[in-house]
Amino acid sequence: MTEDRMSIAEWRRRLSAGETPPTKPRNKYKAVRTIYNGVGYDSKAEAARARNLDLMLSAGEIYAWFRQVKLPLGPDDTWRLDFLVFAPGPTVWLEDVKGRETPDFRRKLKLWQKYGQYELHIIKSSGTLVVPGGRMPPVT
Numbered sequence: 559m560t561e562d563r564m565s566i567a568e569w570r571r572r573l574s575a576g577e578t579p580p581t582k583p584r585n586k587y588k589a590v591r592t593i594y595n596g597v598g599y600d601s602k603a604e605a606a607r608a609r610n611l612d613l614m615l616s617a618g619e620i621y622a623w624f625r626q627v628k629l630p631l632g633p634d635d636t637w638r639l640d641f642l643v644f645a646p647g648p649t650v651w652l653e654d655v656k657g658r659e660t661p662d663f664r665r666k667l668k669l670w671q672k673y674g675q676y677e678l679h680i681i682k683s684s685g686t687l688v689v690p691g692g693r694m695p696p697v698t
Contacts, residue, residue: 627640639652
């Protein structure tokens with residue numbers, strides 16, 4: 559049988575022979591892909607934030623939110639942010655849920671400070687960091 563579809567007898571034979579059964583490869587940052595409301599999220603923290611945004615939506619604190627928003631950063635770069643949030647005011651901000659800061663994240667954060675149009679909320683387990691955009695759109 560193939561490695562992904564093994565009979566119980568084959569599993570028992572391998573275990574008794576001292577072999578370790580094959581395991582599913584983990585995310586390199588140990589994030590656990592999580593399903594919330596029928597949608598797959600890259601981590602438990604991201605799914606928990608989606609749940610909080612749904613609660614904020616039902617309480618009337620925000621008007622709408624969208625996930626996996628891809629925005630340009632300068633002439634030849636883009637950033638896929640976790641959430642785009644619309645609130646009364648009118649206020650718009652973007653959110654990125656972070657478990658671990660990578661060199662690519664730090665590079666994109668610098669580009670955001672230069673090219674980003676809206677407030678960016680970096681959500682970590684230790685708290686939220688608010689980064690203003692480098693250039694705000696004109697108010698009409």
